[in-house]
Amino acid sequence: MEDLYPSRVGDEPKILERKDPVLYGSPQELKEGPLDQQQLGFYEKNGFLLLDNFFSAEEVAEMQKHLHLLWEENRNNDSPEIVREPGSDEIRSIFDAHRKNELFGRLSRDPRITDMISQILGSDIYVHQFRINFKPGFKGKEFYWHSDFETWHVEDGMPRMRAISCSILLTDNHSYNGPLLLIPGSHKKYVSCAGKTPENNYQSSLKKQELGVPDNDSLAQMVEEGGITTATAPAGSLLLFECNVMHGSNGNITPLPRSNVFFVFNSVKNQLVEPFSGLKPRPEYLANRTVQHSVLQES
Amino acid sequence: MEDLYPSRVGDEPKILERKDPVLYGSPQELKEGPLDQQQLGFYEKNGFLLLDNFFSAEEVAEMQKHLHLLWEENRNNDSPEIVREPGSDEIRSIFDAHRKNELFGRLSRDPRITDMISQILGSDIYVHQFRINFKPGFKGKEFYWHSDFETWHVEDGMPRMRAISCSILLTDNHSYNGPLLLIPGSHKKYVSCAGKTPENNYQSSLKKQELGVPDNDSLAQMVEEGGITTATAPAGSLLLFECNVMHGSNGNITPLPRSNVFFVFNSVKNQLVEPFSGLKPRPEYLANRTVQHSVLQES
Numbered sequence: 001m002e003d004l005y006p007s008r009v010g011d012e013p014k015i016l017e018r019k020d021p022v023l024y025g026s027p028q029e030l031k032e033g034p035l036d037q038q039q040l041g042f043y044e045k046n047g048f049l050l051l052d053n054f055f056s057a058e059e060v061a062e063m064q065k066h067l068h069l070l071w072e073e074n075r076n077n078d079s080p081e082i083v084r085e086p087g088s089d090e091i092r093s094i095f096d097a098h099r100k101n102e103l104f105g106r107l108s109r110d111p112r113i114t115d116m117i118s119q120i121l122g123s124d125i126y127v128h129q130f131r132i133n134f135k136p137g138f139k140g141k142e143f144y145w146h147s148d149f150e151t152w153h154v155e156d157g158m159p160r161m162r163a164i165s166c167s168i169l170l171t172d173n174h175s176y177n178g179p180l181l182l183i184p185g186s187h188k189k190y191v192s193c194a195g196k197t198p199e200n201n202y203q204s205s206l207k208k209q210e211l212g213v214p215d216n217d218s219l220a221q222m223v224e225e226g227g228i229t230t231a232t233a234p235a236g237s238l239l240l241f242e243c244n245v246m247h248g249s250n251g252n253i254t255p256l257p258r259s260n261v262f263f264v265f266n267s268v269k270n271q272l273v274e275p276f277s278g279l280k281p282r283p284e285y286l287a288n289r290t291v292q293h294s295v296l297q298e299s
Numbered sequence: 300m301e302d303l304y305p306s307r308v309g310d311e312p313k314i315l316e317r318k319d320p321v322l323y324g325s326p327q328e329l330k331e332g333p334l335d336q337q338q339l340g341f342y343e344k345n346g347f348l349l350l351d352n353f354f355s356a357e358e359v360a361e362m363q364k365h366l367h368l369l370w371e372e373n374r375n376n377d378s379p380e381i382v383r384e385p386g387s388d389e390i391r392s393i394f395d396a397h398r399k400n401e402l403f404g405r406l407s408r409d410p411r412i413t414d415m416i417s418q419i420l421g422s423d424i425y426v427h428q429f430r431i432n433f434k435p436g437f438k439g440k441e442f443y444w445h446s447d448f449e450t451w452h453v454e455d456g457m458p459r460m461r462a463i464s465c466s467i468l469l470t471d472n473h474s475y476n477g478p479l480l481l482i483p484g485s486h487k488k489y490v491s492c493a494g495k496t497p498e499n500n501y502q503s504s505l506k507k508q509e510l511g512v513p514d515n516d517s518l519a520q521m522v523e524e525g526g527i528t529t530a531t532a533p534a535g536s537l538l539l540f541e542c543n544v545m546h547g548s549n550g551n552i553t554p555l556p557r558s559n560v561f562f563v564f565n566s567v568k569n570q571l572v573e574p575f576s577g578l579k580p581r582p583e584y585l586a587n588r589t590v591q592h593s594v595l596q597e598s
Binding site (some may be wrong): 137138142144145174175176178181216219220223228230248249250251252253254255256 | 436437473474475480515518529547548550551552553
């Protein structure tokens with residue numbers, strides 16, 4: 001398959017144009033789905049959409065309970081799905097928990113979420129990845145700027161930009177406890193990064209990403225054009241962001257954890273092929289390579 | 300001299316009460332100085348005061364020019380006054396530049412600043428320390444929570460809480476490029492930290508402080524009581540903060556540096572004695588031990 005978005009193939013970074021639409025739904029689908037025209041317009045232009053207080057207080061309390069359970073259960077779990085903070089033993093991320101945790105499994109099929117995603121992606125969808133990023137108080141470290149798509153394309157073989165991350169905020173995301181930072185409009189460019197991917201890059205990159213990292217000049221240019229938006233909102237809010245929007249977050253020295261779960265939905269028409277790096281694919285818990293987990297088939 | 304604020308003397312952290320006033324000026328001095336009653340009341344209660352757009356655009360441009368000059372001049376300077384970022388060679392801090400740089404030297408005697416400080420401290424004052432914290436874009440790392448006074452007391456022998464930091468914001472301090480975070484009201488408590496100071500602690504602590512660091516429970520309690528204030532303001536603003544107020548800042552992954560200069564003014568009635576750690580004092584560029592640099596005598 002032709003590589004429409006080459007990256008980590010040379011010594012010089014480059015900014016390429018996006019070759020895919022942002023809204024895939026037919027006019028009919030876009031009109032009939034749960035998101036209204038203003039919300040769709042905002043998403044198309046900026047690459048994200050923040051929906052404050054999407055879940056009820058009771059639902060949030062229930063999710064927080066499960067969040068704590070997973071944190072406690074996995075304190076001493078050395079499975080690869082559990083990623084630790086650089087410089088400490090605190091849990092940074094847990095991957096794939098939606099397959100074992102009933103509540104998060106159910107959420108991955110919640111029509112309040114999946115109907116919005118299908119509306120935008122114009123097709124059936126499936127869960128490509130699920131993770132919780134805890135960003136614990138005092139010790140949570142930054143997530144450097146990146147486009148998710150760049151990694152999913154190069155390391156997992158996601159061919160096109162037709163996926164969406166859906167982040168549920170499970171603690172209040174303040175400006176000071178490491179909220180997601182986004183560069184509005186950056187999803188319409190693609191930063192082809194310098195460097196070459198080593199084997200098993202994910203084993204270090206999930207702690208601290210060093211490859212597939214945009215260069216300073218590209219970042220400065222994007223911020224100059226689009227500015228920076230801080231996704232601050234109360235627990236229970238929901239953030240949709242496009243797979244190619246440039247984002248990252250600072251660390252968290254405050255006592256207040258910034259814990260969010262992320263469902264990544266991919267279009268069934270955009271299933272993974274061989275990684276464009278030419279290397280072997282990353283494990284299933286990072287990138288679902290089977291359609292058996294499609295929302296339709298599961299529900 | 301009796302140690303009124305013992306710290307790093309045991310295994311258990313403790314929260315002690317402040318034994319010093321916050322406003323030292325006589326009723327007459329407090330009434331006649333440049334700060335009004337509301338500003339003084341805010342400072343007394345919260346431990347800081349942010350004065351937006353204190354300097355004119357021309358003054359800010361001039362200071363920024365000198366900031367860049369100092370950054371360029373010291374790129375390859377391996378003097379101890381130049382502190383590098385952990386994990387990179389970027390300049391983190393420059394100490395003591397006001398003695399060589401004419402503009403910053405002049406600012407340390409600017410009556411618009413010194414009259415406010417004298418009003419609060421109720422005496423003549425002198426520059427205890429001068430530093431620039433660059434917090435460069437992309438790579439600037441966090442400054443963990445600390446009370447400046449705790450270090451100045453233990454490592455430099457500052458006997459009482461009678462000093463003020465005056466920070467001039469030289470770039471726009473946004474919520475997302477690592478602005479100063481303060482815990483309002485925390486200056487009225489003193490966290491006596493656990494641990495023992497090793498010789499020459501400053502050689503690593505200026506990159507990353509590991510001692511004189513408040514414990515998680517004390518921090519959580521203080522934030523529960525006082526919350527967190529983010530000192531966001533445009534370049535040219537000025538922040539006064541009390542020597543014992545708990546503060547820190549997150550890192551900065553954005554392309555926008557957060558560069559501020561800090562003048563620390565101490566009362567001439569609060570001159571340094573032998574460090575309460577019992578160790579030898581830190582170098583003069585970190586803690587001025589002579590009154591020859593008092594504002595009065597210099598001007």
